[in-house]
Amino acid sequence: MSDRTRFVFLHSSDELYGADRMLLEMVGALPEHTEAEVWLPTDLAHPERPLCVELERRGAAVRHLDLPIMRRAYQNPMGLVRLAVRSARLFRALRRGAPDVVYCTTSATFLGAPLARIARVPAVIGHLQEIWSKTDRQVLRGPALACHRLLAISEAVVASVPGRIALRTVVVPNGTPEPPRLVPIETHQGRLQFVVASRWNAWKGHRTLLAAWDRAKPAGHLTVLGGRPPSGEWVDVPGLVSALRDPSSVSVVGEVSDPSVYLEEADVVLMPSDEPEPFGLVAIEAFARGRPVVASAGGGLVDVVTDQVDGWLYPPGDVAALAAILGRLSRTEVTEAGHQARETYKSRFNTERFALSWRAATFGERSTG
Structure with a gap:
């Protein structure tokens, strides 16, 4: 990778629940030579945009785009049309932006993986943070296989995906920061x-x-x-x-x-x-x-x-x-x-251990944790 690696995260929400908080930990674990940009969807209303605030505090650039996020609401003919239109827009954004890495933070963002490959992004990474259903295995198998690397948050998640994907997946358990104060x-x-x-x-x-x-x-x-x-x-x-x-x-x-x-x-x-x-x-x-x-x-x-x-x-x-x-x-x-x-x-489950494991799986760095 070049001295300044452009790292684009595709994320599915602008909230502060589990996957959102782990995105913050990933941004914090990036090497110094990395420029982080987070692309968030516009299809759900989050007026307060709490994730944006925290990302910007950590120095990450944030863009709201018409991303093709796979939600149950789109499992109908009109929904599929909307996903197709949004996929075309994401492809154009990837071609214009030319990032070095595209990181799909949840399975809902995995449509971005094949689009990034077609746009000739050098590295495409997927993070499995959900237990897949039978329908998920049918729909997400192809997009997941488009990733160069795959990470999962638990063995339970790996057990839920097709065998070919499981064999390519590295488990990186989540971590969380030390509390600012401890109340015994x-x-x-x-x-x-x-x-x-x-x-x-x-x-x-x-x-x-x-x-x-x-x-x-x-x-x-x-x-x-x-x-x-x-x-x-x-x-x-x-x-x-x-x-x-x-x-x-x-x-x-x-x-x-x-x-x-x-x-x-x-x-x-x-x-x-x-x-x-x-x-x-x-x-x-x-x-x-x-x-x-x-x-x-x-x-x-x-x-x-x-x-x-x-x-x-x-x-x-x-x-x-x-x-x-x-x-x-x-x-x-x-x-x-x-x-x-x-x-x-x-x-x-401390953040230092998570950062070491995550960087090792994402960049191929040797983990000493």
């Missing part, structure tokens, strides 16, 4: 404080969690962050809370720009997804703060949370099993697991 879990007193922080997608398990909460009647309080996703099926969380026997035991905060203060105030972080999580970034963000995690035992979370050590696992969608965990947790048990969670973060 042993300083907490009184009732246990629980928090769940995710979009209210139907598969994220809010219905399961609230049913278990109603059954267990734990001696604590639950705070719910997040909000309705911009697309796809979702759950009316406030409506579910209002139907509980004790609605006062749950606070629905909604969307927040920075969830860190809620993670600090919590004793336990919940990840109740009914379907397998590709990784579970919130889990390692909780670990970084010394907070244990209660999670469904599916997808990448089984490689993050060690049951009875730094958290507790239960079968996905099992209300009774989740209720049993919530109902029996004690402050002593939670404090001990919190200490173990902090050690897990320091040994496996």
